[in-house]
Amino acid sequence: MMLMLILSLSVLVAASVLLILSRDTLRLVVGLAMLGGAANLMVFLAGRPGSVLPPIIAAGAETLPAAANPLPQALVLTAIVIGFALLCFALVLIANLARQDARQDSDALRANEPVATDPIKPPVMEP
Amino acid sequence: MLLLLPILIPLAAALLAALLPARGQQMIGVAAALAQVLAAGTLLAVLPEGGRVSLMLGNWPQPYGIELVADTLSAALVLVSALLGLAVMLYSFGRDDQESATRNATTTPLMLGLLASVAAVFLAADLFNLYVWFELMLIATLGLLVGHGSARGNEAAFKYLALNLLGTLLVLVAVALIYAASGQLNFAALQVAGQWPDVAAGLRPYLGLLLLALLLKAGALPLFAWLPASYPVLPPAVLALVGGLLTKVAAYVLLRLSGQVFAVHELWLEALGWLALLTMLVGVLGAAYHWDVRRILALHIVSQVGYLLLGIALASPAAAAGTAYFAVHNILVKANLFLIAGLMFASAGHYDLRHIGGLYAARPLLAVLFLISAFSLVGVPPSTGFWGKFMLLREAFEQERYVWGGGALAVGLLTLYSMSKIWLEGFWKAHPEPAASAGAIPLPAYAAVLLLTGLILVMALYPEPFIHLAQVATAGFWHQGSGT
Numbered sequence: 001m002m003l004m005l006i007l008s009l010s011v012l013v014a015a016s017v018l019l020i021l022s023r024d025t026l027r028l029v030v031g032l033a034m035l036g037g038a039a040n041l042m043v044f045l046a047g048r049p050g051s052v053l054p055p056i057i058a059a060g061a062e063t064l065p066a067a068a069n070p071l072p073q074a075l076v077l078t079a080i081v082i083g084f085a086l087l088c089f090a091l092v093l094i095a096n097l098a099r100q101d102a103r104q105d106s107d108a109l110r111a112n113e114p115v116a117t118d119p120i121k122p123p124v125m126e127p
Numbered sequence: 128m129l130l131l132l133p134i135l136i137p138l139a140a141a142l143l144a145a146l147l148p149a150r151g152q153q154m155i156g157v158a159a160a161l162a163q164v165l166a167a168g169t170l171l172a173v174l175p176e177g178g179r180v181s182l183m184l185g186n187w188p189q190p191y192g193i194e195l196v197a198d199t200l201s202a203a204l205v206l207v208s209a210l211l212g213l214a215v216m217l218y219s220f221g222r223d224d225q226e227s228a229t230r231n232a233t234t235t236p237l238m239l240g241l242l243a244s245v246a247a248v249f250l251a252a253d254l255f256n257l258y259v260w261f262e263l264m265l266i267a268t269l270g271l272l273v274g275h276g277s278a279r280g281n282e283a284a285f286k287y288l289a290l291n292l293l294g295t296l297l298v299l300v301a302v303a304l305i306y307a308a309s310g311q312l313n314f315a316a317l318q319v320a321g322q323w324p325d326v327a328a329g330l331r332p333y334l335g336l337l338l339l340a341l342l343l344k345a346g347a348l349p350l351f352a353w354l355p356a357s358y359p360v361l362p363p364a365v366l367a368l369v370g371g372l373l374t375k376v377a378a379y380v381l382l383r384l385s386g387q388v389f390a391v392h393e394l395w396l397e398a399l400g401w402l403a404l405l406t407m408l409v410g411v412l413g414a415a416y417h418w419d420v421r422r423i424l425a426l427h428i429v430s431q432v433g434y435l436l437l438g439i440a441l442a443s444p445a446a447a448a449g450t451a452y453f454a455v456h457n458i459l460v461k462a463n464l465f466l467i468a469g470l471m472f473a474s475a476g477h478y479d480l481r482h483i484g485g486l487y488a489a490r491p492l493l494a495v496l497f498l499i500s501a502f503s504l505v506g507v508p509p510s511t512g513f514w515g516k517f518m519l520l521r522e523a524f525e526q527e528r529y530v531w532g533g534g535a536l537a538v539g540l541l542t543l544y545s546m547s548k549i550w551l552e553g554f555w556k557a558h559p560e561p562a563a564s565a566g567a568i569p570l571p572a573y574a575a576v577l578l579l580t581g582l583i584l585v586m587a588l589y590p591e592p593f594i595h596l597a598q599v600a601t602a603g604f605w606h607q608g609s610g611t
Contacts, residue, residue: 020293025285032292039299046307071191072306075255079299082262089269090288097285100278106289109282113356122417124479125359127472 001050005041012038025097025104029090036083040076047072129173130182130195132166133205133246137212141239145232152235153220159239160213163246167206170197177599181252190316196252200451200600204249204379207455210582211371211462212242215364218466218575229362233270238368241267248376253312254302254337257380261298261344264373265291271365272357283357290343290353297340304333314388321390334389341384344377347436348406351429355413358428359421363469366421371462374428375454378435382454385439386447386604400440404534407433411541418480420468420553423545424461427504430538431457437531438519445525447601449518452594456511456586460503463579467497470576471553473566480549485558490568494554496580501546503583506539511587514594 012034019031047069055070057063098104114123140159144152174180179198183189197205215238219230244263251257268291272284306312308329309320321327343350358370385391410430414423435457438450468478474490475483487494499510506512516539523532586593 028289032289032296035293035296036299039296039303042300043303043306046303072303075303078255078259082259086262086266086288086292089266090292093269093273093281093285093288096276096281100281106285109285111279112282112286112360121481122419122422124481125419127478 005045005049009038009041012041023106025094025106028106029094032090033087040079040083043072043076043079129166129170130180130197130250133163133170133209134243134250136162136166137239137243141236141243144239145236156216156235156239157220160209160216163209163242164206164213167202167209171202171206174199174202177602190311190313193256194252194313195250197250198600199596201249203455203596203600205246207458208242208245208372211368211458214462214466214575214579215368217571217578219364220571222569222572229274231275234365237267237270238365241368245372245376249379252314254305255312258295258298258302261295265295268369268373271361271369279360283360287353287357290350294340294343297336301333301337301340305330305337308333318388327390330389331392334391335395338381338385341377341381345381346374346429346432348402348409354429355422355425358425359419363466363472367462367465370425370428370465371458374432375458378432378454382439382447382450396440396442399436400528400531403433403436403440404531406436407535407538411538411545414545415541420471420478420480420549423549424464424468427542427545428461430542431461434516434519434535437523437535441522441526441528442605443522444601444604446519446522447604448597449515449522451601452518452597453515456503456515459579459583460500460511463500463576463583464504466576466579467493467500470568470572473568475558480552482559483553484556487554496576497554499580499583501550503587505543505546509587511583514590
């Protein structure tokens with residue numbers, strides 16, 4: 001179980017780094033979403049995964065030796081929700097960007113930072 | 128309960144404002160900002176000197192519950208951000224010119240959401256809560272950047288998203304690893320856990336990851352590309368709020384974590400000091416290149432963050448007090464300059480210095496207000512920038528960091544160059560297109576600038592209580608000693 005989680009974590013991180021380094025806007029967003037998944041998995045791993053015992057302390061007992069820690073699971077739930085909201089936002093954003101410029105190339109996004117034509121002074125931006 | 132009010136008031140107002148038409152949104156905005164100022168002021172007033180107030184949400188015992196803590200530092204910063212919120216809400220109150228054309232129905236609710244999340248970051252006392260509020264700040268800023276969904280807004284939001292989402296994900300990974308290594312998320316519990324040598328050694332690499340992510344959010348040297356790429360598309364009032372607060376919030380978290388919660392390694396502080404010096408230099412040189420007022424000021428944010436990082440790198444109580452004072456000075460002055468840039472645009476019709484001029488003759492009051500803030504940014508005595516830099520530089524020279532201190536002085540000179548460029552080109556020379564009509568400046572916008580200028584002047588001419596407050600606020604910092 002632990003080995004499987006760790007292997008999938010490393011595959012996720014490697015794939016997301018590859019995608020994030022791409023100039024294609026969709027690949028970048030998918031890469032960020034995958035990195036978010038890897039981060040969530042890492043939070044999950046922080047809480048002794050592997051046990052299927054419910055984290056309920058029996059009456060009279062003081063401790064719960066073998067159960068998984070429920071706190072990281074609560075944290076990961078929060079992180080998943082936030083990550084999902086941001087993923088939706090990012091997908092709509094790049095869809096709008098693709099409508100404006102079909103190349104979907106992050107190097108072509110220069111409406112805001114145009115290439116300087118004058119050797120000394122920056123280009124004038126309309127307000 | 129008082130602890131929750133600075134977060135709850137703007138959040139509730141944001142929900143309410145989303146339902147109202149434009150005029151109602153403006154009124155709710157000003158009312159909520161005023162209420163937040165009152166709540167934050169009361170919070171600061173009821174704090175015992177050097178003491179703290181804490182609230183365990185849901186009554187879970189420490190260290191399991193979500194804890195909110197206000198000490199003097201966080202309460203003072205909540206008050207400053209609320210005052211800034213009041214100024215930016217006043218600035219756009221009752222406007223129906225080109226300023227209102229750049230806003231839409233989501234602008235005011237998102238600004239209120241941003242104010243709530245900034246206050247919550249200042250009051251948060253555990254790492255995961257911090258991460259959640261950072262995400263809320265990110266979401267609100269993204270909404271503000273997109274605005275009307277213009278090509279430039281979308282592009283700015285995309286660049287902001289790509290780097291800042293990476294930053295928050297790194298925060299999340301670091302939080303997970305720190306939790307796995309220490310079993311704690313709460314600041315006070317982490318402080319105790321870090322005193323065990325083996326836990327401290329295990330935490331070190333993860334702490335480095337967390338600090339790296341916060342440096343990205345603060346706009347430090349190699350990772351600030353998102354800032355000048357995105358900020359200049361924002362309308363003036365939003366730009367003042369976002370540009371004044373966000374990077375400083377990350378710098379505050381860096382100060383809190385490295386000064387109070389964790390014992391940071393000496394080597395890391397050494398690296399941070401050099402990074403601060405380079406951040407200052409690169410930011411100010413980038414600003415010297417630009418002619419667009421918004422871009423000049425945006426790159427000066429990067430340069431000023433360098434001073435805050437320098438204060439953290441010096442790692443002493445005196446430097447921490449200087450950092451706190453400088454952060455407050457910088458929030459107010461930078462936001463005020465952005466608002467003044469908006470008024471320059473409203474009066475002269477352009478942001479680029481090559482297309483404007485003659486503002487000294489046309490708007491003498493605006494010229495005086497600009498000079499006060501510009502001199503404060505440069506650090507001409509006796510201004511807020513002077514006191515802040517004086518505290519930081521004296522500590523740098525006392526610790527025999529002559530290169531860091533000398534570099535900071537040189538950056539001050541280069542800041543003077545940028546500010547005199549705005550003065551000479553924008554205010555002093557004649558307008559290149561004399562036929563261009565000057566728009567009128569509405570009274571509330573002047574009131575907003577006057578409010579911030581008044582605060583800057585009080586802090587500059589009567590600095591003693593503020594410096595004392597900064598010293599009280601950071602009294603316990605660097606107590607654990609560096610290099611442990």
